[in-house]
Amino acid sequence: MAAPRSTRRTHLRPRPRPRTPLRPRTPLRPRTPLPTRLLAHLQTWRPYTLWYPGLVGLAGAALAGGDPPARWLAVAWAAPTLGWVAGHYLGDWFDRRLDAISKPQRPIPSGRLSPRAAVAAGLVCATAMTGLALWANWRSLAVAAAAAAGIVAYSRVLKGRGLSGNVMRGALTALALLFGAMAVQAWPPWHALPFALAFWAHDTASNLVGTVRDVDGDRQGGYATLPVRRGVRRAAYTAAALYLAALAMAAAALAATPSSASPPDGPAGAAVLLAAAAGCGGCAFAPLLRSPGRITAPRALRAHQVLVAERLVLAAAVLATGAGAAPALAVLVPCLAVSVVTQARMRAAYEFPAPPHRPAPVPDPGP
Numbered sequence: 001m002a003a004p005r006s007t008r009r010t011h012l013r014p015r016p017r018p019r020t021p022l023r024p025r026t027p028l029r030p031r032t033p034l035p036t037r038l039l040a041h042l043q044t045w046r047p048y049t050l051w052y053p054g055l056v057g058l059a060g061a062a063l064a065g066g067d068p069p070a071r072w073l074a075v076a077w078a079a080p081t082l083g084w085v086a087g088h089y090l091g092d093w094f095d096r097r098l099d100a101i102s103k104p105q106r107p108i109p110s111g112r113l114s115p116r117a118a119v120a121a122g123l124v125c126a127t128a129m130t131g132l133a134l135w136a137n138w139r140s141l142a143v144a145a146a147a148a149a150g151i152v153a154y155s156r157v158l159k160g161r162g163l164s165g166n167v168m169r170g171a172l173t174a175l176a177l178l179f180g181a182m183a184v185q186a187w188p189p190w191h192a193l194p195f196a197l198a199f200w201a202h203d204t205a206s207n208l209v210g211t212v213r214d215v216d217g218d219r220q221g222g223y224a225t226l227p228v229r230r231g232v233r234r235a236a237y238t239a240a241a242l243y244l245a246a247l248a249m250a251a252a253a254l255a256a257t258p259s260s261a262s263p264p265d266g267p268a269g270a271a272v273l274l275a276a277a278a279g280c281g282g283c284a285f286a287p288l289l290r291s292p293g294r295i296t297a298p299r300a301l302r303a304h305q306v307l308v309a310e311r312l313v314l315a316a317a318v319l320a321t322g323a324g325a326a327p328a329l330a331v332l333v334p335c336l337a338v339s340v341v342t343q344a345r346m347r348a349a350y351e352f353p354a355p356p357h358r359p360a361p362v363p364d365p366g367p
Contacts, residue, residue: 032112040107041121043350044088048308048343051335052178054081055315056199058331062181062322063192065261067185075136076183079144080176082129087172089150094155102217105353126151132177140182147175160223163238166211170204177318189259194253195318202246208239208305212288213351231294236288243285248277250314254321264319269325273317273332280310287354301351302321305343314337338358 032040053143054077061076063066092099093115100109107113126148133144150172158165174196181188188196208226211218213234215227227235254270262270284306287296312335320328 037117037181038110039263040110040112044092044107044113044118044121045085045345046088046350048339048347050081050084051339052311052315053173054078054265055312055319055331055335056080056176057180057183059181059195059315059318059322060188060192061184062319063177063195063257063261064181064185064189065322068296072136072184077361079129079132079136079183080161080179082125083134083147083172083176084134084150085149086122086125086129089118089125090151091155091159093118094124095159096181098217098223099123101221102214103178103351103353106350114250118185118261136183136184139186140179143175143179143182146283147172147179150175157295160218160221160225162224162229163208166204166207166226166348167200169207170200170202173203174200187260191253191257192288194256195247195321196251198246198248198253201249202311205242205246206304206311207308208235209284209288209300209304210243212236212239213273213296213297213304213342216297232300236285236295236300240285240289247274247281250317254317257321263324265325266321269320269328270317272325273313273320273328277314277317279312280306285308301348307349308343309336309339312339322336 011346050088056074057076057080060075092106096108096115099106104110108115109116129139130144130148134160150168154168154172156340158168177192177196177199178188183191212227212232215225215232215235219228220223225235226238254267254274255268284303287299287305291299296307312332316328316332319331
């Protein structure tokens, strides 16, 4: 007889799973203090250059003539300034790997400004510039779009490809002048175009001096700028030639401006300011061209610092052409004062890291 079947239930225990070792938690990165982040944004703006695009835009509005309302003059100032700041944010984002090699103290490679924040701030500024363009004159959207495309093309593609990058950078200032004129009327006047060409040549030269300053870091980062490919001395002479061409075009544009488009004291005031700008330019280029040996980065920085101040005087000369000497001086003096003071306090530390991190100088291949 078979044994009775047990009615007692048996519960099978699940086989214990092998325990995997716990991964150590990645420590959270401490949040950058707000004052540090604000200072990083301020450094990204380059306050010593911040006044230049607005002054150029205001000069374009003055060349357009008439008596525009203050709000359109404000747009002529603000929109190029916003585009300028957007270019700084996006340019620093594109250059973050190069800056990590040659300028690790800058906001993004130092960690004081996140790449995401830089892109977001740049897009906000570009959007605000576009909105102002649409508000003032829908036709100026083409100029704003060309400026935005130029910023990306320069930072992403052309900056490390020789003279084409410098030319693109100079074109952005020419667009700022045309935008300023279109902020107060439908189309820029014909006599504004020679001044735009003068700014184009001038800022191509100024940007080229900046590449002379950055030649060691650009060479290490693989950027084939003109000083890297042809030598700093040839780049300096090219910049000087472009600068002289800019002065000649500005003088010719001043002479060709119709008397009806300029107040009585406009031409005389503009001529004096243009002569002052030429004197500053001579002080910038003479040490570069007379340097007996290799043009060092500090020497190139000093030349560029002079050009940063000089171009404010040049823009004021164009402003005086259309608005008169007194308004031009009233705008120039505070802008120049802020630019000089902030350059003295901030510029060298922004351009050059502490000595242990500086890229080693490479012998100049010469022309």
